[in-house]
Amino acid sequence: MRKSALFAFALVVAALVALGLIVLFSASEANGLRLHKDAYFFFKRQIAYIGVGVVVAAATAFVDYRRWREIPGAAWFMYAAVLVLLVLVLPPFLGHKVNGSFRWLACGPVNLQPSELAKLAIVIVVAVWMDRIGWRVELFVKGTLVPYALIGAYAFLVQREPDYGSLMVIGFAGALVMFVAGARFWHMFPLGLAGGAAAAVAMCFNANRMRRLMAYLKAVFGSAAEATEKVTTATMDAAQYQAHMALVAIKNGGLTGVGLGESIQKQYYLPECHTDFIFAVGAEELGLLFSIGVILLYAAFFALSVYIARRASDRFGRFLVMGMAFIIFFQAMFNLGVVCEAMPTKGMALPFFSYGGTNMLCAFFAVGTILSVGIHAYRDSKRVLSRGAPKRG
DSSP: OOHHHHHHHHHHHHHHHHHHHHHHHHHTHHHHHHHHSOTTHHHHHHHHHHHHHHHHHHHHHHSOTTHHHHSTTHHHHHHHHHHHHHHHTSTTSSOEEETTEEEEEEETTEEEOHHHHHHHHHHHHHHHHHHHTGGGGGSHIIIIIHHHHHHHHHHHHHHTTTOHHHHHHHHHHHHHHHHHHTOOHHHHHHHHHHHHHHHHHHHHTOHHHHHHHHHHHHHHHSOHHHHHHHHHOTTOOHHHHHHHHHHHHHHHHTTTOSOTTOOSTTTTTSTTTTTTTHHHHHHHHHHHHHHHHHHHHHHHHHHHHHHHHHTOSSHHHHHHHHHHHHHHHHHHHHHHHHHTTSSOOOOOOOTTTSOOHHHHHHHHHHHHHHHHHHHHHHHHHHHHHHHHSOOOO
16 A cells, blocks of 8 residues: 555645635535525535545555454444434434435434445445455345345435435435445346335336436436426426526636636526535536546546555455445436436535535544545555565665
């Protein structure tokens, strides 16, 4: 493991966080005034979240990641605790409904989103399980059925909120860890297909999600007149309206943007401009160069993560890095796809950019875990080299 790779990884994360903070400073101004009579309300809270996140990342980075495997019951306790939170967020328990979903638990001045914790927990517990069973990953029951059951428990509860975006991340991240660990594809595929079909059937009975999907399909495959009619109809779905206005913002930005702080769409045209659609404001104000830069930074994040995974000291570290990196990268690419209307509208935060405490802290936890694997791989390689070096006379 090269120290330069770890520095490069940290630098990429720092660049994403800095860009995100700059864009949020501008994007959240109108909503801060409208909702809290303070233009810097969201910006100040985001700085606090980032400060706590840096502490979380540092603590996670310098604590040996192998403790999840070595401390008896540590991973299983985390899995069970998150499972309880996923139950509590559902009615008739402690969750409260926002935008048609029960996703948040009120914890004083902040809201906790258990589905974000579930993404991290599933990677950790599946990685621990797949590492402990060793060669038995190729067996159907231990290598496929048991980890799928762990994933399915989370996926079922998240679907009940409903939160199909988190369901996708949990399912794909867990399956990726299984695949990297060596589970047989032909064991995984039928069960994965059945799980996906069950989620699709559940979505068919959700009027709000089906309305969004049909509006997207109409926009993609319908005529230009139909697409225009969809956009100008007063009864248009709010999420589809936001996706359209986000695309308008990107088009307005052009190559170099309209200037930092000069976005038109953030002035109440794009209600969620500081959360799920923050990228559109950045593209409008800073232009295509900003958009390409952000995509390249996320690509560098994933590429460096793969490098760290390949040079991990053990299988367990490799599993953790690939799962954690996938969570960040998948959410980023999905969010950008939604903002550009390349995918159906689905609320999913842009890591390191979107306003939100739980999402930010979980992203920093993932970064800390990746750094922990890299740091300990570097230390292990230095230790091996020092033992093998000839003694000086």
